[in-house]
Amino acid sequence: MRSLLCILLIILSNIYSLIFLIKYSYLKKYASKDKQVQYSYKSLQKLTRALLFCAGIKLNVKGKENIPKNQTVLFVANHKSYFDIPILVSIIDIPMAFIGKIQLKKTPVISFWMKKINCIFMDRDDIRQSLKSINEGIEQIKNGQSLLIFPEGTRIIEEELGEFKKGSLKLASKTNVPIIPIYIENAHRILEKQFPWVKSTKVNVNVGSPVVIEELDEENKKNLAKYIKSKVEELKI
Numbered sequence: 667m668r669s670l671l672c673i674l675l676i677i678l679s680n681i682y683s684l685i686f687l688i689k690y691s692y693l694k695k696y697a698s699k700d701k702q703v704q705y706s707y708k709s710l711q712k713l714t715r716a717l718l719f720c721a722g723i724k725l726n727v728k729g730k731e732n733i734p735k736n737q738t739v740l741f742v743a744n745h746k747s748y749f750d751i752p753i754l755v756s757i758i759d760i761p762m763a764f765i766g767k768i769q770l771k772k773t774p775v776i777s778f779w780m781k782k783i784n785c786i787f788m789d790r791d792d793i794r795q796s797l798k799s800i801n802e803g804i805e806q807i808k809n810g811q812s813l814l815i816f817p818e819g820t821r822i823i824e825e826e827l828g829e830f831k832k833g834s835l836k837l838a839s840k841t842n843v844p845i846i847p848i849y850i851e852n853a854h855r856i857l858e859k860q861f862p863w864v865k866s867t868k869v870n871v872n873v874g875s876p877v878v879i880e881e882l883d884e885e886n887k888k889n890l891a892k893y894i895k896s897k898v899e900e901l902k903i
Contacts, residue, residue, distance in 0.1 A: 675720040682713055683775055690782070703811075706782035707761035713779075714752040722866030723749070723856060727757050728903070729873035733846060735760060738810050739876065740838045741846045742894055744827050745816035747853035753869060754814060754848070764814035765803060765834075768795075784811055790819060800836055807841045817891060823854045827899060830891040839890055844876035847894060849901035872901040 686709050693705055718725070733739075741762060743754065751764060761783065768789040771777050780787075784806060788799040803813055815837060817830035838845050851870040859865070874897055879887060886893040 675717060679713055679717070680775060683778060700810075703782075703784055704761050706779070707755075710779050710783060711755055711759075714756045717752055718749075718756055721749075721856065721864045723753070724866075724868045725753065725757065726868060726870045726903075727873070728871070729875075729901075730757060732873045732875050733758060733760065734844070734876070737844065738807060739812050739844045739846050740807065740841075741812065741814040741848060742835075742898065743814065743816055743848035744850055744898055745818050745821050746823065746850050747821060747856055747858055749853050749856045749869075750816070750821075750850055751814075753850065753853060753871065757871060758814075760812055762812040762814050763806065765799060786813075796833070800833055803837045804840050807837060807843055812843075813837060817894070821854070821858065823858055827895060830895040832891045835890045835894060838879060839887070842879055844878055845894060845897075846876055847874040847897040847901060848872070849874075849898050849903070851903050870903045872903050874898070874901050 686706075690702070690706065693702060697705070739760075741754070741758065743750065751766075755762075763784040763786065764780075765786045765788050766780060768787045770780060771787045786799050786802050786806070789795040803815075807813055815834050817834045818828035819831050819834075820828070822828040835845075849870075849872045851872075852867055853869050855865060855867045856869070857864055877894065877897060879890070882890075882893070
């Protein structure tokens, strides 16, 4: 029954996206770019919440009060599942974009929404293109766009966190925006453990206090990736 509901949701999500596009086409003529992104993000948030409900995913969220309401930040989370992004979009109310792998650009519905909220596509196998993506992210942050990154660079199903890539944290060190560490637990049990079947799962999400780079000592500034990894690890529920 759950699988049938998910198939139905996929169909409905395509219809929803089409309706959104019609409204967006009208909005594009009269609203500012910021208003367009805000509308797109709120529309996507509704869709992700419906997706999670349909999949039987129950979220236990702690520390949501640590998310600023009117400040540009860099969200840094561990990466467990394809569902990590829908989960985080559903609970983070301020419009944010994220950096995703270049392969997602070929996925119609996903790439459609990613483009609408100003997401960045990164080719991890191309060093020059990866650097370009990081620089693009830095410019977005400077222009007031909050971003979400997964510094491990890939999904890590094991309990231990993978290495945090130093380059991704340049998004914060070059802009001095606060870093919001996030730990996601159990998300890999939704899909990855029994792919392609979706399993009803309780997912824990713990949002940590903002890390202000200017307040760190020189050692932690120098080893920012290692330090932020430790802050995410501290959030294990």
